[in-house]
Amino acid sequence: MVNYYIKLAWLSLRKTPLLSFLMVSTIAIGIAAAMVTITVGYMMAQDPLPHKSDRVAMVHLNSWDPMQPYGYRRNGKNDIPSTLTYQDAMALLHANKADKHTLFAQFSDMIRAASADIRDAQLHPVRSTTRDFFDMFGAPFIFGGTWSEEADLNGEQVIVLSKHENDRIFGGGNSIGKELLIGTLLYRVVGVIDDWQPTPRFYTHRYLMYQPTLKYFVPLESQIRNELFSPTSMGWSCWGDAPNSTLADLLVSECVWIHMWVEFDSVAKKDDYFGFMSDYSEEQRKIGRFARPEPNRLMTVPEYLKMEGALSNENIMGIGFALAFLLACLCNVMSLMMTKFHGKGGEIGLRRAVGANKKDIIIQFGFESVFIGLVGGIIGLLLAQAGLSVLAEMFSNMHQNVMTMDIYLMLGTIGLAVSTSVLFGLWPIYRASQIQPSSQLNSL
Amino acid sequence: MLKMRGVAKSFVTDTIKTQALQPFNLDIEQGDFISVVGPSGSGKTTFLNIAGLLEAHSEGQYYLDDEDVTRLSDRQKSSLRNQKIGFIFQSFNLIPELNLIDNVEMPLRYRHFSSKERAQRAQEALLKVGLAGRQTHYPQQLSGGQQQRVAIARALAGSPSFLLADEPTGNLDSQMADGIMSLLKEINEQGTSILMVTHDMEQAKQASRIIEIRDGYLSEHQEALLA
Numbered sequence: 001m002v003n004y005y006i007k008l009a010w011l012s013l014r015k016t017p018l019l020s021f022l023m024v025s026t027i028a029i030g031i032a033a034a035m036v037t038i039t040v041g042y043m044m045a046q047d048p049l050p051h052k053s054d055r056v057a058m059v060h061l062n063s064w065d066p067m068q069p070y071g072y073r074r075n076g077k078n079d080i081p082s083t084l085t086y087q088d089a090m091a092l093l094h095a096n097k098a099d100k101h102t103l104f105a106q107f108s109d110m111i112r113a114a115s116a117d118i119r120d121a122q123l124h125p126v127r128s129t130t131r132d133f134f135d136m137f138g139a140p141f142i143f144g145g146t147w148s149e150e151a152d153l154n155g156e157q158v159i160v161l162s163k164h165e166n167d168r169i170f171g172g173g174n175s176i177g178k179e180l181l182i183g184t185l186l187y188r189v190v191g192v193i194d195d196w197q198p199t200p201r202f203y204t205h206r207y208l209m210y211q212p213t214l215k216y217f218v219p220l221e222s223q224i225r226n227e228l229f230s231p232t233s234m235g236w237s238c239w240g241d242a243p244n245s246t247l248a249d250l251l252v253s254e255c256v257w258i259h260m261w262v263e264f265d266s267v268a269k270k271d272d273y274f275g276f277m278s279d280y281s282e283e284q285r286k287i288g289r290f291a292r293p294e295p296n297r298l299m300t301v302p303e304y305l306k307m308e309g310a311l312s313n314e315n316i317m318g319i320g321f322a323l324a325f326l327l328a329c330l331c332n333v334m335s336l337m338m339t340k341f342h343g344k345g346g347e348i349g350l351r352r353a354v355g356a357n358k359k360d361i362i363i364q365f366g367f368e369s370v371f372i373g374l375v376g377g378i379i380g381l382l383l384a385q386a387g388l389s390v391l392a393e394m395f396s397n398m399h400q401n402v403m404t405m406d407i408y409l410m411l412g413t414i415g416l417a418v419s420t421s422v423l424f425g426l427w428p429i430y431r432a433s434q435i436q437p438s439s440q441l442n443s444l
Numbered sequence: 445m446l447k448m449r450g451v452a453k454s455f456v457t458d459t460i461k462t463q464a465l466q467p468f469n470l471d472i473e474q475g476d477f478i479s480v481v482g483p484s485g486s487g488k489t490t491f492l493n494i495a496g497l498l499e500a501h502s503e504g505q506y507y508l509d510d511e512d513v514t515r516l517s518d519r520q521k522s523s524l525r526n527q528k529i530g531f532i533f534q535s536f537n538l539i540p541e542l543n544l545i546d547n548v549e550m551p552l553r554y555r556h557f558s559s560k561e562r563a564q565r566a567q568e569a570l571l572k573v574g575l576a577g578r579q580t581h582y583p584q585q586l587s588g589g590q591q592q593r594v595a596i597a598r599a600l601a602g603s604p605s606f607l608l609a610d611e612p613t614g615n616l617d618s619q620m621a622d623g624i625m626s627l628l629k630e631i632n633e634q635g636t637s638i639l640m641v642t643h644d645m646e647q648a649k650q651a652s653r654i655i656e657i658r659d660g661y662l663s664e665h666q667e668a669l670l671a
Contacts, residue, residue: 001553001556004553011541011542012541014541015541346537347539349537350533350537350539350550351550351554352498352522353496353498353525353531354525354526354531354550354551354554354598354602355522355523355525355526355527355551355554355555355602356522356554357518357519357522357523357554358518358519358522359519360522360554436499437498438489438493438498438499
């Protein structure tokens with residue numbers, strides 16, 4: 001009977017093409033609008049480190065100006081910096097109390113292959129970091145690997161680059177051992193990472209979370225030793241009136257500019273580490289620093305994303321509006337189904353007369369609802385893809401991962417269309433099954 | 445095979461009770477061919493709907509093959525209609541999107557026959573009404589008379605005990621009507637009981653019994669027996 005019901009559903013759609021078009025297109029538009037906003041919200045709210053997000057935490061120390069707070073959070077409370085001073089970052093790194101440590105900052109410079117003409121150089125932001133960055137944040141290598149501990153300690157001029165840049169500069173081959181020029185400094189390639197875009201890019205500021213990952217990575221110590229200082233692209237904040245016009249000034253200042261993340265083998269170690277941070281703050285207070293009252297923070301990935309508002313209220317409201325629009329569309333579909341099924345009173349009367357019971361009628365029209373939902377869902381999926389492409393064009397600063405449906409969302413789109421079509425078809429189907437056969441036999 | 449005792453039908457609204465059919469008794473035996481006549485609005489179709497289990501009666505007892513159908517559930521009535529009753533309507537009631545074989549097979553689908561058995565029975569029924577070889581045609585490709593033959597084939601496909609025909613020739617010209625009447629008589633001669641509503645007294649007289657319904661009162665005429 002399943003084949004028969006599918007055939008009847010198809011014939012029914014063909015019989016009333018305008019009504020069918022209206023129903024399918026109404027579902028498709030509603031589903032597309034809902035899925036575009038849901039996709040963006042869902043992708044923004046992904047756990048970027050699902051296997052260890054509760055064991056990886058960001059260190060925030062309150063080393064800020066005792067005279068005024070760093071800023072205010074959206075709840076009106078005083079904020080503390082999310083980056084550290086160089087001296088604090090180094091102190092925590094060398095204390096080595098966590099299982100893994102990642103410090104990072106960034107600078108910008110002209111980059112080209114050592115053998116390339118100077119006119120081929122391009123200005124790129126460079127991530128200056130420590131060797132655990134790649135492992136902690138899950139960046140996959142296709143050639144080589146991260147640099148050595150010695151490279152971190154000695155500031156060796158080694159570099160990891162992205163597959164995209166490796167393809168552009170070295171034609172995509174294994175470029176380990178080849179050399180790049182950052183400004184006038186020669187850097188040796190030790191690793192190439194695959195296309196990698198954690199969504200959201202959780203380890204940085206909220207306003208950078210949906211932007212592409214950087215393409216070059218060098219040891220932080222090499223930035224320090226080579227005084228690679230680009231004030232306009234570093235993201236730093238200062239207080240007081242100490243000089244900070246050179247990198248050397250910055251290192252001894254109270255300016256905050258270095259992100260610090262730590263990783264633990266077990267969740268239990270996090271509390272110990274926070275205790276260590278408190279002890280460190282106490283020591284600093286004794287020498288006249290850390291005079292502000294706001295406490296330090298040690299936040300896991302989900303905690304940090306929540307605090308930063310990675311999924312904003314605007315996103316949630318957008319999803320709400322889109323679902324309300326879908327609801328309005330489905331109410332229209334329900335009304336169209338009422339019209340359609342009412343128009344089939346003669347057929348229902350006939351089928352009931354020749355032996356169909358109410359359940360048979362419900363199944364027949366249930367299949368029709370599923371069919372309408374399925375076709376609407378497929379078209380809605382295509383419309384949503386088109387909508388996401390348009391959004392990706394409009395918001396080119398955001399990484400396309402945020403505007404891309406994964407397989408679960410695609411299946412969810414079809415599932416949502418079919419289930420809502422059936423749900424909103426229940427009343428028309430029930431009404432159809434209640435048609436008194438004797439009243440309709442002259443209307444086929 | 446069909447026995448009605450004190451069966452009546454009334455419609456009740458908020459303030460008015462309308463008696464569509466006054467209490468009546470009726471027996472129909474295997475092989476009967478009964479015409480039901482009467483002016484428009486007299487209750488003929490209501491009577492046919494009650495006999496066909498499409499509408500519930502308000503009072504009395506109705507036995508079909510000794511089974512009291514009065515308190516059957518909707519599901520049981522559907523099953524009984526499917527197995528024991530064949531319907532023929534004035535306007536044929538074929539589904540235009542389905543070809544002839546699919547139209548004729550329809551009752552058999554609700555009896556969950558295999559596709560092979562469905563096809564065999566439907567082909568036999570179409571052969572019986574003289575439309576073998578037209579299985580893949582669609583209703584709109586046929587004349588009115590042929591469409592009614594398809595409707596008769598559909599009614600016969602499930603081998604029912606009796607056929608209920610509601611003005612089966614009402615939409616046909618006289619030549620086609622004669623053909624349909626001949627076919628119905630032929631089917632009746634093979635043992636299938638027929639209950640036929642008609643306005644045409646000439647056709648009514650071709651039945652073995654005539655029932656007249658007037659103002660909701662049902663009475664049996666004897667002249668058919670004399671004809």
